[in-house]
Amino acid sequence: MDNTSKPMFWRDARMPYVELRKVGDGRKVCYAPHSHTQWSLGAIIEGHCTYLYRNDQFKVGAGTLVMMNPNWVHACNPIDNQPWGYLMLYVDTQWLTDLRYSAGLLDTPCWQDISTAIVPDANWYAGYCQMVECLLDAKRECQEKETVVVDYLTALMCELADKAAQPLSPVPDRLQALAAYLKHYDGAEVSLETLCERSGYSPGHLIRSFKQYFGFTPHAYLINSRIQRGQQELKRGTSIADTALNMGFADQPHFQRTFKRLLAATPKQYRESLLNQKKNTAGGQ
Known part of the structure; x- marks a missing residue:
């Protein structure tokens, strides 16, 4: 596996609520259906892939953001072995819940799923890439990185405030x-x-x-x-x-x-x- 297909993970102990994954060429990076405890936000930076999200399936390409609620089953895989690359940010669910609550977006400090699966907007994509660039820059101070993450995610959560997912039937x-x-x-x-x-x-x-x-x-x-x-x-x-x-x-x-x-x-x-x-x-x- 060359360096572009080898996954890279970024994490800073001073910011334990976020983790970043970067793959430059994901043709050899294939997922079985799985889920995360964190809320996840990804950017397709090259090519196209098939995005399976619960019972839905999407074809997404470069310039698109995809998101996953905690514990929602998903998988994202390349189409016809074509080059594709992505960035994925994993955000601690409780931290994001507190952020939404403090911004007045939740009535109680309890997680609420978001119905949106895809954000094709170029401005949100550009802002995401700028945030990632800051996180990966070893010369940037931690406080600046924290500020960029909080600013971007707060703005995005405000944008998606009316996109609450319909509650599922209670689990027996x-x-x-x-x-x-x-x-x-x-x-x-x-x-x-x-x-x-x-x-x-x-x-x-x-x-x-x-x-x-x-x-x-x-x-x-x-x-x-x-x-x-x-x-x-x-x-x-x-x-x-x-x-x-x-x-x-x-x-x-x-x-x-x-x-x-x-x-x-x-x-x-x-x-x-x-x-x-x-x-x-x-x-x-």
Whole structure:
């Protein structure tokens, strides 16, 4: 994989509420359906790709912004192996909730999904690229970076203030309890029979109902949750081998394959990029 297709992650310990990913040529960067705990905002900087977002599908190209609500299943992949590149900003959900609430955009400090999936406006795209340029500039001070992020996201949230997503049907208590169990399950495997016993659903009914409310089968939800938690472990500096063990994977190669399938980057690429950023940050203080 050359340098343009190799993913780059930016993170600053002084700004723990944002993380940036950059890929110059994403032809070898393919995602299985997955979700993030953060709210995400991406910019297509070259080419075209197919954007799957819950039950919708879009063809998006350079100059377009795409966004993802926390825990909404999505995938973005190149079309016909054509060159495409992107920038993706991951924003802590609680931090963004507080930002929206303090700006008077929410009645309560509780997250509210945004219905907008795509922003084709050239001005918002240009502003996003300027914000990213500031974040990636090692010569810029942290306070300037914080200001740019807050200014841009506050303005965008104001623009989207009337785009609240329609609330979904309430998730049945039994499925909520099962999702909570899966989200924190540390065992190597959990059988469908066990899930049926815990929920009282038949196998077919459980799979259909769970996917209807969460966008995943129970097994896919479990794997996605393990990878989300694995990212947090790697951010804290945990070794890949220990992270694999802590997340209940059979071995390190299994964890690595699954991580790459969902996030289109290896655990090593993700961890090393963050460690290098910490060194650069420490060197600039």
